[in-house]
Amino acid sequence: MTTDATTRVTTGKVRPHPTQNEALLFEKSSPGKCAYKLPPLDVPAVDAKSLLGEAHRAQSAQLPELSEIEIIRHFTRLSTWNYAIDLGMYPLGSCTMKYNPRVNEFVSRIEGLAEAHPYRPDSLAQGILEVIDLLQRCLIEITGMDAITLQPAAGAHGEFTGIQLVRAWHESQGNARKKILIPDSAHGTNPATAAVCGYTVENLKSNAEGGIDLEALTRQVDEETAALMLTNPSTIGVFESQIAKIADILHAKGALLYMDGANMNALVGKARPGDFGVDVMHLNLHKTFSTPHGGGGPGSGPVACKAFLEPFLPIPVLVRNADAPKCADAQTWESQDADAAAGGCPPLFRAPFFDSATGERAGDDDPLPLHTPGDAPLHWEYNRPQSIGRVRAFYGNTGMFIRALAYILANGPDGLRQTTEDAVLNANYIRHKLQDIYELPYKTGSMHEVVFSDKRQAALGVKTGDIAKRLIDYGFHPYTVSFPMIVHGALMIEPTESEPLEELDLFIAAMRSIAKEVEETPELVRTAPHSTRVSRLDEVQAARKPILRWRPTKE
């Protein structure tokens, strides 16, 4: 029944494969081993103890002592214990686990970008500022908003920034207001953010279709409502078709519409939040724009807003210096002798542009310019009296901006649209192929993700979490379990555009096979996974008596 370690039975796309044991770094350490060599000191050595006095560190930190090959093997062995997008489908709903292009990694490590100090003079940072500027313009176009800040470090940080903008605007109108409305289907970060911003959270119950209940909304919105935080498409993967009415109801009472852009992968190139009434929103570059999740970060959570919120954006804001002399040397493609340090513009070329009036595209044959001819140098503007202030040091997770822009450039308008279409196609394909055996609690058309419930399987004593664990034995990462909370026993599946048909079919076959196992051998599913290094871990013990660090065992 269970996979015997001595057999080589294939389950789905998986065949057992040994992984190596690997102790903690500290357990492998021996005094005197090392993996570093500093160059000879070319200045006089100092006596740290006499220089620092009381502040001198007498006892060294107990860091491990290892050679380079051991470190390489250590982390390589650990890496083989992870599942990853690079290994197969990672259908975590709401997380958009899409392919992370390697050119993104390559360009983010180009020395002139990777080694740039944030306080170098603007004149020596024009290259990275042009990159930031182009990304901002692309994201503004994609969202249909008017202004943007890239400063927030992740989605929740973007929510924080966005709600601060909302608050600052209300304050400028004379009343900060008291509450934020949040649907019961929302991500946990939404209510947590509202609380951090000093608002009370008022729950908004979803309607029978899992969407916003317009009557309840009308009842609950009042003069003390600052905003509604709405995820669109919603966490059940459904587009709020009443979105314009929702915006109207809010705006009639002076409240704003905040959109959580977690599910933007369903919309890019097909619809723009700025066109359907959204006042402020955040994006997740680590979801929609392919920057790697990296085991939990770094992310990046830009916040885009309408013009009336622009004065409140966090400082600093990137602007072109209108008074500075224009770059007269930027008229042709050929390399220029301009002195970058003096604010001149070395090789710059004509921008390709799309003329929406004629439908024609000009400049496609030209390489991409750093900026348009005649553009003045960029600089950071700090003098913004209405700004909400700063939300992090420096300018944001710049390395993620480079990767996201590389992704947008690799796609272009046609690629981004096709990406969205494929993401939606994949989700609907899975829905179609599984809806006969898994309960579909909401029948409205799915966009980029589909949410089933474990109703039929739970009746046999097997829950969504068990099915998820069993998926591991079939070679897949589990879907998102038990979220959104409006679906009892949710299975939230987001395939993204990155899955070939073959992988989708294997996933569907696995889900169907597990459904069969639930009926025939439920215990097999309840005790899954059976093929992993470790079986289900004791989370209760971990939380009750936390061991959060290694300590040497006493001899």
Place this chain on the structure above:
Amino acid sequence: MRYLPKSPDERRQMLADIGAASIDSLFEVIPVEYRLDRDLDIPRQQAESEIIDYFRAAADKNATGYASFLGAGAYRHYRPVIIDSLVQRGEFLTSYTPYQAEITQGTLQAIFEFQTMIAELTGMDVANASMYDGSTGAAEAIMMATRITGRHKSVVAATVHPEYREVMATYAKHQGLPSALVGYNRATGHIDLAALEAAVTDETAAILVQSPNFFGVIEDIPAIAAIAHAKGALLIVSIAEAVSLGVVRPPTEADIVSMEAQSFGVALSYGGPFCGVIATKEKYVRQIPGRLVGQTVDGNGNRGFVLTIATREQHIRREKATSNICTNQALVALMATIFLSVYGKEGIRELAEHNLAKADYTAKTLSAAPGAKRLFTGAPGFNEFVLQTDEAPAAWSKRLLDEKIVGGIELSRWYPELKNATLWCATEIITRKQIDTAAKVLAAAPVET
């Protein structure tokens, strides 16, 4: 499009299977007036080679090959090559937050090792899995202290990184967490202890200081802790230059340490992604924000690791969570873990001593130039110091740039009272030749006639 793994035939077949007439029929749930019926106005699809050309041009325009004496919260240290070899393994790079412990043991064990190393370095009992950066970590540390003490006021040193203070102000503004600023001793650059003592009351939740502080001066942590604890307040120590912990005594008297770990093998990357982290005493662990990895066992008694004490977090507690943080800086924390494995117990000390020596030489050499003097000399520092010049920094900066050297950053943008003062940083990367050249340029002030 080269990232999309489908042929036109497969798309047609899938649509037929679903019973959809066209791909657009799947988008009919979007009201027609909101469907975009044109191309996005963004650059056309670029070849990989064009993308590389574009970013290379940007990098060239950024100007490379400059020696830099900039620090101030972002430090250039040598990054061992194996860091990027290892973090670019797809199993680390393209994995999600390790909620599914059975297939993310690699990430989980590495984070457990990170937590251990940070606790060891800072002299705290436990550390979390990371925060966004040092500035947001400091803001979250204040919020954590208010939860622990039930008090709402904080006292912050003016010698904390000015941008950290701005971020703390943004976070505190709407949570009813007023903050008082305490100045510094003009001779030593230390926090003004007398003013601090006067500012702390029975309503103070925490004192937050940075050490080494923004001027590079190491604060007297035991004295500050005594002031905090006498009033029942907590002491939060913010550390922006993590390498200092190789040779500087850890702030063991602190209750919370909020650190920026960028110095541990993380590229400057124009200010991010960096890696904040919060460490604290065991007794406060249930008030710590962000993720924690804990050790446990599986059904067969094997050691394993899980995300734990999640009842603090937003996905469980929603508006009652300790923080709204979700995604953190995991891969950057992995970089730091690899960096610390490479240097190890002896290496981190030797590295720190090199920094100490370079900064000492730089300070002596530059302050020997006519019209230049070092400020805040009465207290020990690490790898940063403040230089005051008779000549305006704008003038000598320009001459330094001609020599492809970026000098210290002018402090008057944050401390108007410090006229012609600049903050210099010398890490192990800087060479004696570059230091000597900088000193010569400084000395070559135009002679007034």
